[in-house]
Amino acid sequence: MSSRGLVRARRVWKRFRTDRQRRLLRDQVGSLVARLRGEHAGGWRWALRDVSLEVAPGEAVGIVGVNGSGKSTFLKILSRVTYPYAGEVELIGRVAGLIEIRAGIHPDLTGRENVYLYGSLLGLSRAEVAARFDDIVAFAELGDAIDRQTKYFSSGMQMRLAFSVAASLEPDILLVDEVLAVGDAAFQQKCFDRMQTLLGRGVTLVFVSHDLASVEALCTRGLWLQEGCVESEGPVREVLGAYRSHIEGLAEASRSVGDLVRLAQSRIAGAAGMSIRTQHPLEVSVVLESDAARTVRVCFGLSEGPATPMVVLQRELSIAHGATRVACRIERLPFPRGRYYLWATVVDADRHELLAWQPVTHFDVAGPDLDRPPRGIVRLAPVHVEATWQHDAV
Amino acid sequence: MTRPAPPAAPPRDLRFRRRIDIRVAARELWRSRELVHSLVERDLRAQYKQAVLGVAWAVVTPLAFMVVFSVFFRRVATVDTQGIPYPLFSYVGVVPWTFFSSAVTRGGLSLLSNAALLNRVYCPREVFPLAGVISAGIDTLVALAVLGILFALSGVAPRPTSVLAPMLVLTQLAFTVGVTLTVAALVVYFRDLRHALSLVLQFGVLATPVAYGLEVIPRHLQVLYGLVNPLGPVIDGYRRVILFGQTPQWETLAPAVLASCVWLVGAFVLFKKLEVGFADVV
Numbered sequence: 001m002s003s004r005g006l007v008r009a010r011r012v013w014k015r016f017r018t019d020r021q022r023r024l025l026r027d028q029v030g031s032l033v034a035r036l037r038g039e040h041a042g043g044w045r046w047a048l049r050d051v052s053l054e055v056a057p058g059e060a061v062g063i064v065g066v067n068g069s070g071k072s073t074f075l076k077i078l079s080r081v082t083y084p085y086a087g088e089v090e091l092i093g094r095v096a097g098l099i100e101i102r103a104g105i106h107p108d109l110t111g112r113e114n115v116y117l118y119g120s121l122l123g124l125s126r127a128e129v130a131a132r133f134d135d136i137v138a139f140a141e142l143g144d145a146i147d148r149q150t151k152y153f154s155s156g157m158q159m160r161l162a163f164s165v166a167a168s169l170e171p172d173i174l175l176v177d178e179v180l181a182v183g184d185a186a187f188q189q190k191c192f193d194r195m196q197t198l199l200g201r202g203v204t205l206v207f208v209s210h211d212l213a214s215v216e217a218l219c220t221r222g223l224w225l226q227e228g229c230v231e232s233e234g235p236v237r238e239v240l241g242a243y244r245s246h247i248e249g250l251a252e253a254s255r256s257v258g259d260l261v262r263l264a265q266s267r268i269a270g271a272a273g274m275s276i277r278t279q280h281p282l283e284v285s286v287v288l289e290s291d292a293a294r295t296v297r298v299c300f301g302l303s304e305g306p307a308t309p310m311v312v313l314q315r316e317l318s319i320a321h322g323a324t325r326v327a328c329r330i331e332r333l334p335f336p337r338g339r340y341y342l343w344a345t346v347v348d349a350d351r352h353e354l355l356a357w358q359p360v361t362h363f364d365v366a367g368p369d370l371d372r373p374p375r376g377i378v379r380l381a382p383v384h385v386e387a388t389w390q391h392d393a394v
Numbered sequence: 395m396t397r398p399a400p401p402a403a404p405p406r407d408l409r410f411r412r413r414i415d416i417r418v419a420a421r422e423l424w425r426s427r428e429l430v431h432s433l434v435e436r437d438l439r440a441q442y443k444q445a446v447l448g449v450a451w452a453v454v455t456p457l458a459f460m461v462v463f464s465v466f467f468r469r470v471a472t473v474d475t476q477g478i479p480y481p482l483f484s485y486v487g488v489v490p491w492t493f494f495s496s497a498v499t500r501g502g503l504s505l506l507s508n509a510a511l512l513n514r515v516y517c518p519r520e521v522f523p524l525a526g527v528i529s530a531g532i533d534t535l536v537a538l539a540v541l542g543i544l545f546a547l548s549g550v551a552p553r554p555t556s557v558l559a560p561m562l563v564l565t566q567l568a569f570t571v572g573v574t575l576t577v578a579a580l581v582v583y584f585r586d587l588r589h590a591l592s593l594v595l596q597f598g599v600l601a602t603p604v605a606y607g608l609e610v611i612p613r614h615l616q617v618l619y620g621l622v623n624p625l626g627p628v629i630d631g632y633r634r635v636i637l638f639g640q641t642p643q644w645e646t647l648a649p650a651v652l653a654s655c656v657w658l659v660g661a662f663v664l665f666k667k668l669e670v671g672f673a674d675v676v
Binding site: 011013016049050076079080081082083084085086087088095097099100101103104106108109113116117119120121122123125126149229 | 399400401403404405408409410412428429431432433435436439440443510511512513514515516517670671673674
């Protein structure tokens, strides 16, 4: 049949209760009484509003959107785990829905027993599982562990076991929700390769992920959901482009909120434009923009990367309305060879943050390597200090 | 590329309507039989891996009932066993009751205990209660082994009329599955029913002729009783065909059969109707 692999969702709506989690008889009786009296009984929130999607056999569609935008709900409706409030859903062919796939693994059973259980949950017959058993174990790289109880498996092993069963399904339609989040990089690559093999065989794919790179690599079309509505739909590059600029806009908006002082420029260099060397000068210079003249405390941190600096340099000073250049010079930089990061913050006299503590730029230092102390000695500050030694017999 | 905002609510004609076709549902359930098999295997393996006594637990509950009835119940009431040793008489009632009670408990709570699967994997939802009923049934088969020992000890043999027992088993299965499906579907929506369930089952063992015979129920009420509690005439039937060499008492068994069939069909339809919301509510 030529339509095998077709996915069609027409004007799907879905709502959830917002009022409470409890499901007790007395709550129901209460709400029934309220409804009989004509009072409003409980609120609803739309999780999906008028979402349509048609995927031709062999096509791959990626669904993106921020958390709570309805991606997973939509995939659950496609896989018939839950039902829509309104609209129609039609899938033709064998469907494999991979949604939080570790849920199918029972901790008290061995890996072998779980392969059979999960296989039949996904719709394989026991004979089919038996025929594929060796492939499944080999793909999951579990070896002898297959006869151990899965509660003694690491989460990565459980994940590998579940994905391997799912990967052996040979479906017409593959619905995938963020399953590759667990597992090491090598196994993720393997899963990715397996999905690409399936795509090559003409499987229809609907893929939900926050990993935009893999959406772009696997899918030809994109669907961007925003608060349960279709924000845009079309070729994957266009949709992802629109989505990316949307989330960067969100991030910038959240960063500039509360920053009364802006960091306009930053420069870090050795003396007179020379390269940065151990025990030589280092010059940090930034341009701050302020909406008013104020007295502030400017603070720089030099770090190996994280927000915990090795060195803190700070100074109270007055900045003007508009741009102010602030420069700071270290005569003899005590850092050995390596890459370091400049962090910065600006606070006012009451210690209110005017510019949030944030990484500004990075720089490389040329010079001697850090010398290694004898084992068992933990060095707190990985700095390089010049010293002279003498030793005489007395 | 950006679309106009959708309306505030879907048009009425778009509303999703669940069509229930019993034949389609039954066919789909039949296709899921291997899944039921796997679930039963999972339940039994998980259950017996954790228990020190293992399979012996399947025997402990009915044996304990039988001992309690033999030691205490007979002190306060005289039971006409028609010459059959009382332990054997009561055990023939205890085994079907234990099956019913454990099937309803396991199957009835199965949607809650499988909530994680319910939310992530598609399958006909009734596989979970059915797997509960079947694993209770397997425990019952183990308990039947003890029945053989009791026969040997008391020097009584099952009567030839025992060939009629499968008919009673079918009636009991229909009733048990019906009640299990109903409980399973309702407990999802009304969580506190599960406490009521254990209470009802505790009274049920006394309200059913397990420790005594059906003749305790006044004759003119027996038809009504059979409609309300089909287990009564069924257990009475087991005793008649297996122990007494009689045929079942048709005029009380007929209403029980009728009630069981109504339960089964009604519960299946109810379950299929409520199924739509399970994944959202569980």
